[in-house]
Amino acid sequence: MGQLSESHALGGGLKSRHVTMLSIAGVIGASLFVGSSVAIAEAGPAVLLAYLFAGLLVVMIMRMLAEMAVATPDTGSFSTYADKAIGPWAGYTIGWLYWWFWVLVIPLEANIAAIILNSWISGIPVWLFSLVITLALTGSNLLSVKNYGEFEFWLALCKVIAILAFIALGAAAISGFYPYAEVSGISRLWAHGGFMPNGFGAVLSAMLITMFSFMGAEIVTIAAAESDTPDKHIVRATNSVIWRISIFYLCSIFVVVALIPWNMPGLKSAGSYRSVLELLHIPHAKFIMDCVILLSVTSCLNSALYTASRMLYSLSRRGDAPAVMGKTNRSKTPWGGGFYSLPARRF
Template sequence: MISIAGVIGAGLFIGSGQAIADAGPAVILAYVAAGTLVVLVMRMLGEMAAAQPDSGSFSTYADRAIGRWAGFSIGWLYWWFWVLVIPLEATAAANILANWIPAVDPWIWALLITTALTATNLFSVKNYGEFEFWFALLKVVAIIGFIAVCALAVLGLLPGSDVSGVSRLTGEGGFFPNGAGALPAALLTTMFSFMGTEIVTIAAAESKDPEKQIGRATRSVIWRISLFYLASIFLITCLVPWNDSRLTDPGYGSFSTALATIGIPGATTIMDVVVLVAVASCLNSALYTASRMAFALARRGDGPRRVGHTARGGVPRAAVLLSVVVGYLAVIANYVVPEKVFSTLLATSGAVALLVYLVIAISQLRMRRALLARGVELPIRMWAYPYLTWGVIVFIPVVLIYMAIGSDLQLELWSTAITAVVVVALGLLVQRRQRGRLGTGVEGASADPR
């Protein structure tokens, strides 16, 4: 269930409205491109994870395939991304609850929600799994119901609805109302909603049968993306004009706007409940993922030693607390300091998803040869290796270059780039110190700590 719907959150239910407003009906192509990229990257990651399950996932594989600095850098960048997701999702949930119970300030709701989900992550990984199972089940039921109702409306079979057909795909300025140049901007928004698909390889490392679970999860990616993302976005663009102001209104979002357009009573309330479950799920996943990445980094000597310890039941409580403390500070900053401070922090993780996927592709390109040379069996294999892997490696820099020179996403890109440069510099320093210690250690010691 984590692989099926664990990371479907506000990015899809609300954030997709901004992507539709940016690119118009052509946003479908952005979702197809992002979905294809995710499918290929998950196949690569699945190949490495099934052969060598590890809670450090791609950070560990980057360490082994590229170098210590790469594992350090991408691991802490990924941790930073999920730490910032905590206040983002907590704030989204708090705004919904504050609308229901205005007597309680939103910041109090945000801290209460974060505290409650921290408790589930502190005691047992089973608690995380149980919560995510039910959260995911509710989201799956909601999305399937949404697709069924909207499909009936498009076919003209929904009683009481006067909206039908697919004319809006080419009306209101055509399929590309804002030009083809709007697609890369929409692509970054869609990548944010897909980010987290790789969590299943981290969680599977703590399951009873990692190889089997990783195989099932990676195979489910194709139909999951096709059903939950592409089908729902296609139906929304058929039913809602791309320039409908409600799409970018945080009080509505794309799903709520679609239901309201076809005359479903109480559409906003229905979607508020679904979004509340979705953001609670993503916050839960953010805490879990950030803590496991910090734990794996500390175990390799790339983080505070204390963070690499586990309590009874194998839970890395110090890693959970480190992640949640930074998350708490970000929640408080979101309400106390000027809004620009938090939005600037958020921009520092804007393109992390693309950097993570690029590192996964490079790692798989190098690890495949190393694993086969050692005679390691590969239960899952990347399709058309190395051609599709190289395709991903070329595609991502092209998108990043376009973002840097031809879109309005320069703040996100350059903020992420500056953050990445600082983290890489720290990674190179850690690697140099490690080599220095080995060089002055026992004579004949290997220069490679692995």
């Protein structure tokens, strides 16, 4: 990417615990809590294979990306590596497409969060909630990269605790040690048309849904470039991808398909995790899941704002975007990339 001038270089500030939680947050999104029900309805219990195949693909890609990121830590990540290895056209295309993806995610996640908040406080319109959330997170990101890391750390920690608690409850129910619901065993894995009721083609179709759940795993290679020892952080995060996918996806989805029928009416609309909580007679299951989803979409929105600004910054420093988008403020955060990513979401 060339030597950056001191006035335009990023300042860093991410600590080890920030990068560790960023790597976890990257693979735990709202699509796990909501979109998994669609994948389950598509493939049945065999959705476990869809998550397994998609997870293996993510592991292989992350290993390859990590090798490049350790050798040359860069905020542009794979866009910069494509620029160097394939040609400027590849870096340009990948960088802009990746930036545009996250720009589209910003209003989507903000709207979901706003709808949840509006259901609690109906007097405030959805658009106002969406605007306030987006501006607040943008301001936090522009102040310091440490703010992003700290905010994401606590959001990720809450998501991890929620999933581990869900798995613990599910394991107790499957084992027959949960006293508040008459459900146990794993017979539902084959009781409703078999383990693969809709055939292997449905598993492949479900993979299209499950792959979206893993979007964000690569963010750690972008964020690690703003830490003190990016090579160590990237290696640690990449090596832990396997157990993160195993615990957060395979174990939690196994609990779902073991406890509720895959063809249960209303599964898509209610969501898989909420359906399990209601089956276990957990009070206020909808409110609990709304809180978890709100945390997840806020985390995703926070990451989307961060990632879009960094990719636009990288494109600008390589001459593939206007120079103003590569400017940084006193905190060494790219205000140009962050500012111009906001109006783009309206088009």
